[in-house]
Amino acid sequence: MAYLDHNATSPLRAEAQEAAGRAFAIGGNASSVHARGRAARALIEEARAKVAALAQAPVQNVVFTGGGTEANALALWGAVQGAAEAGARITRLFVSAIEHESVLSNVAALSERVAGLRLETIPVSPEGVADIEVLRTALREGKGRALIALMAANNETGVVQPVVEAAVLAREAGALLLVDAVQGAGKIAVPEADYVTLSAHKIGGPQGVGALILGAGVPFSPLMMGGGQEQGRRAGTENLPGIAGFGAASEIVASEGSLSPVLRDRFEAKLKHIVPGMIVFGGKAMRLPNTSNFALPGIPAETALMALDLDGVMLSSGAACSSGKVKPSHVLKAMGVTEDSARCALRASFGWNSTEADVEEALASISNLLARLPARAAA
Ligand code: PLP
Numbered sequence: 001m002a003y004l005d006h007n008a009t010s011p012l013r014a015e016a017q018e019a020a021g022r023a024f025a026i027g028g029n030a031s032s033v034h035a036r037g038r039a040a041r042a043l044i045e046e047a048r049a050k051v052a053a054l055a056q057a058p059v060q061n062v063v064f065t066g067g068g069t070e071a072n073a074l075a076l077w078g079a080v081q082g083a084a085e086a087g088a089r090i091t092r093l094f095v096s097a098i099e100h101e102s103v104l105s106n107v108a109a110l111s112e113r114v115a116g117l118r119l120e121t122i123p124v125s126p127e128g129v130a131d132i133e134v135l136r137t138a139l140r141e142g143k144g145r146a147l148i149a150l151m152a153a154n155n156e157t158g159v160v161q162p163v164v165e166a167a168v169l170a171r172e173a174g175a176l177l178l179v180d181a182v183q184g185a186g187k188i189a190v191p192e193a194d195y196v197t198l199s200a201h202k203i204g205g206p207q208g209v210g211a212l213i214l215g216a217g218v219p220f221s222p223l224m225m226g227g228g229q230e231q232g233r234r235a236g237t238e239n240l241p242g243i244a245g246f247g248a249a250s251e252i253v254a255s256e257g258s259l260s261p262v263l264r265d266r267f268e269a270k271l272k273h274i275v276p277g278m279i280v281f282g283g284k285a286m287r288l289p290n291t292s293n294f295a296l297p298g299i300p301a302e303t304a305l306m307a308l309d310l311d312g313v314m315l316s317s318g319a320a321c322s323s324g325k326v327k328p329s330h331v332l333k334a335m336g337v338t339e340d341s342a343r344c345a346l347r348a349s350f351g352w353n354s355t356e357a358d359v360e361e362a363l364a365s366i367s368n369l370l371a372r373l374p375a376r377a378a379a
Helices: 014-026 035-055 068-085 101-113 132-141 163-173 240-256 262-274 301-310 330-334 356-372
Strands: 062-065 090-096 118-122 145-149 176-180 195-199 210-214 291-295 345-349
Touching: 014 035, 014 240, 035 062, 035 195, 035 210, 035 240, 062 068, 068 090, 068 101, 068 145, 068 176, 068 195, 068 210, 090 101, 090 132, 101 118, 101 176, 118 132, 132 163, 145 163, 163 176, 262 291, 262 356, 301 345, 301 356
Parallel strands: 090 118, 090 145, 145 176, 176 195
Antiparallel strands: 062 210, 195 210, 291 345
C-alpha cells in the first residue's frame, strides 16, 4: 500500500489519536464549572495554545470550528456582517480564481445575497500564481472597502501564493485579508492576516475540526449563536476530542519544522525518466514541498486512478470530489491548461509517514499501467 494523498487528508498521527483518546476518557463539558468541566476546559485551552503556536498568533485569537470549510465560511460571512454592523461596510470582494470551493461558494453566495457587494476575481499566471499586480491596480483604481481572499498554497498544485505581498497591499488600501492556510500549515510558515483558517486533518489531526484565527480588532460577527462558547464567536459545545487531537497534531508539526521536498522531487524526476512527456502543473513556481500535480498525456485520470488503486497506490485527481464525478479542475482551467491535459491530471501528495518505498510502488504501478497501454503515453 502506498498512500500518496495527504492533501486530501493526512493520516491521524499517533500523538493526536492519544490526545483525542484521553479527551474521550475525561469527557465533560468545558462550560461546566465542576471538576470534570474544568478538566475539559484545560484540555481545550492547552490545545488552543498549541494551535496558536503553530500559527504564531495570540492564543485568544484562535476560534475552534468544525473544520476548514466552516472556518472559511465563518471568516467571510463574519467579516461582511461584522463590518456592516460596525458601520464600515465591505463593498468589494476579491478572490483568487484558484481558491478552494469552500471560499468560492461562499463568496458567490455573499455577492448574490448581500446588496451592494461586488465580486472580482484575481487571475493566476500559467504557473498558478495569483497576479498581485491585478489586485494592486484594482485596489488603487476602485472605491469602497475591500475583503481579499487569497490562499497560502493551492491544494491541487501546491503552488505557494503571494500572501505577504497581498497583506502589504491590503494594509495600504485599508482592505481586509483572508488567508486560507489549510494546505500551507505544517508545510510552510502560517502567514499573518486579518483572518487565517486551518483544518486539523490536513496536518495529521482528526477530521471535522479546524480554526479561524482572527486578527486583533478585525470586524467579525458570529454565524452560530447559542451558548456563547468560544467567547461568543462560535457557539456550540466544543468538540473536545477533536480539539485535543488538533492541538497534539499542531504541536508535532510545529516541532518538526518545514517538510522536506526530497520524496516529491525524486518521484517527479524518476517519473519524467519513465514518461518524458509528463507535464508538471505549476512545476516552475514555488510549491509546497509535498505536492505534485502532473499529467501523463493520453491517460485519463480516472483510468490511472483505478489502475493504481488496484495496485494499492492511492493518489487523487486534483481535488477530492465528494460526488464522485470527475470534472476538470477550476484551478487548472484558471492556469490556462487545456481540457485534454486537465482530464489527465493526477495529484500525488506526500506527508509525515511517506517513504521511499511509497515512491517506488507508485512508479512501479505507473510503469505497469504504461506497459498495458504502450501506444498512448509514450511521448
Ligand atoms: N481549504 C483548502 C485549501 C482545502 O484544501 C480544504 C480541504 O480540502 C479546505 C479548505 C476544507 O477543509 P475541511 O476539509 O476541513 O472542511
